[in-house]
Amino acid sequence: MSSSSKSTRIQKTNAEILSLLDGLSDKVDLERKFGADYLPLAPIDTQNERKTDELSKTEKTKALSKLEKQVKKCTKCGLCEGRTNVVFGVGDPDADLMFVGEAPGYYEDVQGEPFVGRAGQLLTKIIESIGLKREEVYIANILKCRPPENRNPNAKEIVLCTPHLIKQIEIIRPKVICALGTFAAQTLLDTKEAIGKLRGKFFEYQGTKFLPTYHPAYLLRNPNDKKKVWSDIKKVRDYLKK
Ligand code: SF4
Missing domain, CATH: 1.20.5 (Single alpha-helices involved in coiled-coils or other helix-helix interfaces)
Incomplete structure (x- = not known):
């Protein structure tokens, strides 16, 4: 041919x-x-592709940097047209704890960094509440580009963008992934169960401990639920201490 x-x-x-x-x-x-x-979105099984178990911190940094360059050029879905920046992720490439949110909002799109608005400041406080610094964890979203008017991501965007996140997880290999909010928890667990029922429990995601909790933006609207997140994040702290 x-x-x-x-x-x-x-x-x-x-x-x-x-x-x-x-x-x-x-x-x-x-x-x-x-x-x-809706049609369940099965997580991509990367069990057989795991080649990054033994990466050193330097190797992880290089691998993430290479991946970031690729993702910054991504035009797989229509969200590339409205973005100011691709919001790849930020933090320690060798982190034990990784947070996964939904998608960039206005400030994240402008600055190219996840969780930088008021919700981001609250996330930083949550991280510090367990004795860690923001730069000691890794923070990313399911979607790397901002949906217009902060609407919910659609199925096509999820299918096309989730592989980027899976590669990040494969490189970082955190001990715990903490999903922030309904969307991240339901997408990665492939379930329609409400976040109220999922939060505070450990699940497995691709062989990694996975704990969903409320999104910081939800906490800004519902401050009474902060104590539930405190209880959830303490479980993460205790697991990491083991
Ligand atoms: S949202 Fe994800 S799949 Fe869509 S263009 Fe951005 S990086 Fe690519």
Whole structure:
């Protein structure tokens, strides 16, 4: 096959995949409107691809930096069109604790860093409450580009962007992943269970301890639930101390 016909065929296949994902996204949005369960998004099984177990901190730093360069060029979904910055993630590449939120908001998009607004300041306090500094953990989101008007991510965006997060987790190999809020918890656990029922319990995600808790933005609106997050984060602290 000539290189031009091969390239045409690849373009056609990509267009077909994107068309299928568009259809899936429409289906999910429609079903959500009617309150129906949506197609479960199975986490990608990377068990057989794990080659990064033995990475040193320097190697992790290099691997993350290489990945960040790739993600900064990503145009896999339409969110690339409205972004100011790709919000890749920040923190210690060798962190024991990793926080995963939903998607960048206005300030994150402008600054290119996750959790920098009021919710971010609260997250920093939560981190410090267990004796850690913000720069000693790693913070990322499921989506790396800001959805317009901070709307919920759709199925196509999740499917296309989650592999970036999975690669980050594979490189960092934290001891605990703490999911912040409904969206991160439900996406990574592939469930529709409410965050109120998921929070404060340890699950397994790709072989890593995984504990969901409320999103700091939710706490700003519901300060009475801060004590629940304090209780959750203490469990993380106690696990890390073991
Ligand atoms: S949201 Fe994710 S998949 Fe979409 S363009 Fe940004 S980095 Fe790529």
